Amino acid sequence: MALVDKYKELVDLAKQYGVTVSDEGNVLRVNGEVPSGALKDKMWEIYDRIDPNFKSNDLVLNVNVKAIEGGKVKVITRESNLNIRKGPGTDQPIVGKAAHGDIITLISKANDQWWLVRDNDGEEGYCYSQYLEPVQ
Amino acid sequence: MKAFRLVSMLALILALGVATTSCKKVKDADVQTAVQTALAANPDLADVSVAVLDQVATLTGTVQDDETKALAETTVAAVKNVKSVVNNLEVVPPAPDFTEIDAALNAALVDALKDHATVVAEVKEGVVTLTGEIKKRDLQTLMEKVNALNPQQVVNNITVK
Numbered sequence: 001m002a003l004v005d006k007y008k009e010l011v012d013l014a015k016q017y018g019v020t021v022s023d024e025g026n027v028l029r030v031n032g033e034v035p036s037g038a039l040k041d042k043m044w045e046i047y048d049r050i051d052p053n054f055k056s057n058d059l060v061l062n063v064n065v066k067a068i069e070g071g072k073v074k075v076i077t078r079e080s081n082l083n084i085r086k087g088p089g090t091d092q093p094i095v096g097k098a099a100h101g102d103i104i105t106l107i108s109k110a111n112d113q114w115w116l117v118r119d120n121d122g123e124e125g126y127c128y129s130q131y132l133e134p135v136q
Numbered sequence: 137m138k139a140f141r142l143v144s145m146l147a148l149i150l151a152l153g154v155a156t157t158s159c160k161k162v163k164d165a166d167v168q169t170a171v172q173t174a175l176a177a178n179p180d181l182a183d184v185s186v187a188v189l190d191q192v193a194t195l196t197g198t199v200q201d202d203e204t205k206a207l208a209e210t211t212v213a214a215v216k217n218v219k220s221v222v223n224n225l226e227v228v229p230p231a232p233d234f235t236e237i238d239a240a241l242n243a244a245l246v247d248a249l250k251d252h253a254t255v256v257a258e259v260k261e262g263v264v265t266l267t268g269e270i271k272k273r274d275l276q277t278l279m280e281k282v283n284a285l286n287p288q289q290v291v292n293n294i295t296v297k
Contacts, residue, residue: 026289027288027289031286044276044279044280048276053272053275053292053296054275054276054279054290054292055292057289057290057291057292060283060286060287060288060289060290061283062283062284062285062286064284078273078277089246089247090246090247090250091246112284112285113244113247113248113284113285114247128247129284130248130277130280130281130284
C-alpha cells in the first residue's frame with residue numbers, strides 16, 4: 001500500500017491547510033505550518049492511531065504552528081516550568097523560568113528550535129520552541 | 137606556346153591538388169586533442185570523453201546536471217574544425233553529502249533529548265535512529281521534537297514502557 005493511502009486521513013488534512021506532502025518511496029514527508037495547536041495535535045493523534053507508537057519509520061511529520069513574531073505563545077510543558085536561557089542551546093545558562101500554562105511574548109525566532117521570548121516579569125531569553133504553542 | 141599551356145595546366149592541377157589536400161589536412165586526431173584540451177579546462181567536465189570522426193565530436197561519459205551537459209556541448213562546438221557535436225552525455229546527480237546535515241542534526245539532538253535521558257540517538261546520512269526506553273506519555277513529545285528537526289527518516293527502536 002502506498003504511504004499516501006496508508007496515511008490518507010493525515011494527507012487529506014495536510015493538503016486542506018496547504019501543508020506539503022511528498023512521498024519519497026520509503027518515507028512520506030509532511031512539512032509545513034498549520035494555523036493552530038489543535039490542528040497539529042490532531043495530526044499527531046491521526047499519526048499515532050494509524051501507526052501506534054510511531055514504529056513504522058515511514059513518516060516524517062514536521063508540522064509547526066504558525067508563529068508571529070511579537071505575538072503570544074503558551075508554555076505547553078507537561079507540568080514543569082520552562083527554562084528561559086541566555087542563548088539558544090541547552091548548554092546556555094538559565095536566566096529565568098516560565099510556568100506551565102503561562103502566556104508569554106515571542107520576540108523573534110533564533111532558529112526553528114530556539115525562540116527568543118519575554119516572560120511576564122519582563123525577563124528575556126531563549127526557550128525550546130517545542131514547549132511553546134502560538135496562541136491567536 | 138603549346139608547351140607553356142601544358143605547363144600552366146599542370147601548375148593549375150597541382151595548385152588544385154594542393155588546395156584539396158590542404159582541406160583534407162584537418163586530422164581528426166588533432167581536433168580530438170584540441171577538444172580534450174578545451175574540456176580539461178573545466179573540472180566539471182572531468183568525466184567527459186570525446187571521440188572525433190570526420191570532424192564530428194561525440195561526447196560520452198557523465199556530468200552532474202543538465203546545465204553542465206549543455207555547457208560541454210557549447211564548449212566542444214566552439215573548438216576550431218568541429219563541424220558538429222553528438223551529445224551522448226548522461227546526467228548523474230552527485231550523491232548527496234550528509235556531513236553538514238548530520239552535524240546539524242547531532243547538535244540539535246542534544247537539545248531535543250535533554251528531557252529524555254533514557255533515549256539515545258544516532259545519526260547517519262540524515263537518518264535519526266532512536267534507542268533506549270521511554271514512557272508512553274513522553275513518546276509523542278519526543279517524536280514531535282525529533283520530527284521537527286526534519287531528518288530524512290526517524291527510525292524508532294525505543295522500548296515503550
